[in-house]
Amino acid sequence: MSGSGIRSSKAFATFVENIWSSNPIFVMVLGVCSSLAVTTMLANALVMGLSVTFVLCVSSLLISLVRKLIPEQVRLIVFMLIISTFVITVDLILRILLPDVSKALGPYIGLIITNCNLMGRAEAYAIKNPPGRSVLDSLGTGLGYTLVLLILGFMRELLASGSLFGVVLLRGWTSWNLANIAPGAFFLLASVIIVFNMLKRKKKTAVVTADKPRQR
Amino acid sequence: MSLVLIVLASAITNNIALTYFLGMCPFIAISKSLRGAAGMGLAVTVVVVLTTVANYLAYYLILVPLRIEFLAFVVFITIIAGIVQMLEILVERYLPSLYGIFGIFLPLITVNCVILAVSLFMILREYSFWGTVAYSFGSGFGWMIAITAMAGLRKHLAFSAPVKNLGDAGITIVLAGLMALAFLGFQGMLA
Numbered sequence: 001m002s003g004s005g006i007r008s009s010k011a012f013a014t015f016v017e018n019i020w021s022s023n024p025i026f027v028m029v030l031g032v033c034s035s036l037a038v039t040t041m042l043a044n045a046l047v048m049g050l051s052v053t054f055v056l057c058v059s060s061l062l063i064s065l066v067r068k069l070i071p072e073q074v075r076l077i078v079f080m081l082i083i084s085t086f087v088i089t090v091d092l093i094l095r096i097l098l099p100d101v102s103k104a105l106g107p108y109i110g111l112i113i114t115n116c117n118l119m120g121r122a123e124a125y126a127i128k129n130p131p132g133r134s135v136l137d138s139l140g141t142g143l144g145y146t147l148v149l150l151i152l153g154f155m156r157e158l159l160a161s162g163s164l165f166g167v168v169l170l171r172g173w174t175s176w177n178l179a180n181i182a183p184g185a186f187f188l189l190a191s192v193i194i195v196f197n198m199l200k201r202k203k204k205t206a207v208v209t210a211d212k213p214r215q216r
Numbered sequence: 217m218s219l220v221l222i223v224l225a226s227a228i229t230n231n232i233a234l235t236y237f238l239g240m241c242p243f244i245a246i247s248k249s250l251r252g253a254a255g256m257g258l259a260v261t262v263v264v265v266l267t268t269v270a271n272y273l274a275y276y277l278i279l280v281p282l283r284i285e286f287l288a289f290v291v292f293i294t295i296i297a298g299i300v301q302m303l304e305i306l307v308e309r310y311l312p313s314l315y316g317i318f319g320i321f322l323p324l325i326t327v328n329c330v331i332l333a334v335s336l337f338m339i340l341r342e343y344s345f346w347g348t349v350a351y352s353f354g355s356g357f358g359w360m361i362a363i364t365a366m367a368g369l370r371k372h373l374a375f376s377a378p379v380k381n382l383g384d385a386g387i388t389i390v391l392a393g394l395m396a397l398a399f400l401g402f403q404g405m406l407a
Contacts (some may be wrong), residue, residue, distance in 0.1 A: 032240035032389075035331050077297055080326075084290045092286065107336035110289050114240050114329040182235045184398065186393030190386050197381040 011133040014125075018140030024147040025189075026196045030116040034108050035149055036185040043165050045153030046146070047094070047101050048108065053142025055086045055112055057135050060126040064134035067127050079122045084113045117141055134188070155188055156180065219350040222343075226354030229403050232330055233362040234396040239330035243363055244388045246321075253367035257360025259318040261342050261353070263303065263325050264334050267296045268352035271335040272345060297326045330359055366391060 024030050031052075038048040059082050063070075070078050091109050094102040102109070112118065121141055126134040157164055160180035162173030179185040232238045239260070246256050271292050279285050304322040308315045325331060334355050338348050369391050378387045 001217050026266055032244070033237045035238040036240070038367050072231060076326075077294075080293055080297060081290060084293050091289070106346055107333055107340060111329050111333055112291055113289060114327045114332050116327055119327055181400070182237070183393045183396040185237070186389050186396060189388045190382065190393065193383065193386040193389070194379060194381045197386070201381065206352075 011136050015136045015140035019144040023144040024117045039133045039152040042153040042157045045149040047151040049146025056138040056142040059083045060134040060138040063122050063126040064131040083118050086113045222350040223354035226260035226351050231358045232355045233359050234399050238333045247366040250367045253363045255318040256321045257363050259321040261356030264356035265352045267299050268334050270295050272348045300326050
């Protein structure tokens with residue numbers, strides 16, 4: 001989409017595009033639930049982001065490998081079964097390796113199944129493209145998602161308790177409780193969206209003026 | 217009495233959209249018109265009660281006795297998809313007037329996180345059978361209140377000029393934050 005696709009291959013361009021210019025949360029506003037619910041602590045946000053990325057990549061790989069065998073009428077239920085199988089895998093792994101985080105994330109790991117990004121990528125990309133490109137596409141989406149979760153987790157944990165990854169950084173910090181509760185999550189996401197759109201608009205106008213000067 | 221408390225708590229003080237952030241995608245995408253929002257809310261309420269009760273039965277009568285609780289995710293999502301599909305066919309066939317109001321939203325509902333989340337919470341919180349009915353109804357109804365109120369608020373946006381960089385989704389998120397603040401006021405009401 002943006003003009004820099006000359007030297008990079010098409011697949012790589014999709015990868016970058018999914019991280020930034022069509023970021024799953026900022027631009028598409030998909031999968032917002034978990035991005036708000038799990039970002040009270042930076043560690044939880046990181047685990048959630050990586051879990052989503054993992055499920056995205058492996059389910060895309062599998063769907064892309066068997067894409068010619070899936071009858072069109074039942075493809076949605078096949079996607080769903082594949083995705084939920086990998087979500088169960090992630091849930092079991094987390095319960096064993098990181099029991100505390102798993103408990104804190106509660107039902108939100110299970111809710112990866114209904115994260116619209118997974119169905120979205122399967123339906124829009126993996127069903128039509130070869131495995132390599134599908135995984136790259138999903139990796140971009142997953143990393144874009146993780147990026148937003150990390151930004152929100154960073155802001156919320158720092159503002160609410162003056163710590164990062166549970167390590168206290170700001171001593172004597174008056175905890176800003178608003179960042180910890182639901183309304184604060186909405187306001188912080190909205191402010192991050194403002195900054196994102198400002199950056200994007202700036203970049204776009206820069207590209208436009210470089211290509212062909214337009215009077216405004 | 218405790219059933220009434222469960223309904224009120226899940227609909228108002230612990231509103232599923234505004235405190236647990238569930239069902240945000242349709243909450244932002246479909247709250248442009250009041251009619252659409254109400255239809256979607258109604259569809260979610262009906263489906264969430266049916267599917268949660270079915271999942272309750274499947275979990276405690278089949279999965280627990282067989283000790284295969286870890287399969288819950290796959291079983292739940294399959295049951296949800298099946299019920300939604302069946303409901304769509306039945307409503308279209310026998311209640312065409314109702315189909316116009318909320319039937320068109322049914323295909324979207326399988327991936328609405330409210331539906332799956334209520335089933336998962338039902339297990340985590342170990343509700344009884346009637347508790348499950350009350351909780352699922354309260355959650356669906358609360359989500360309907362939230363999305364209808366949001367549609368009402370968004371109508372007034374036509375007369376105001378929010379920050380340009382916020383975009384359509386951004387201003388909806390700010391409104392949701394304000395609504396969540398307002399709903400915080402209900403807390404303590406049921407303590």
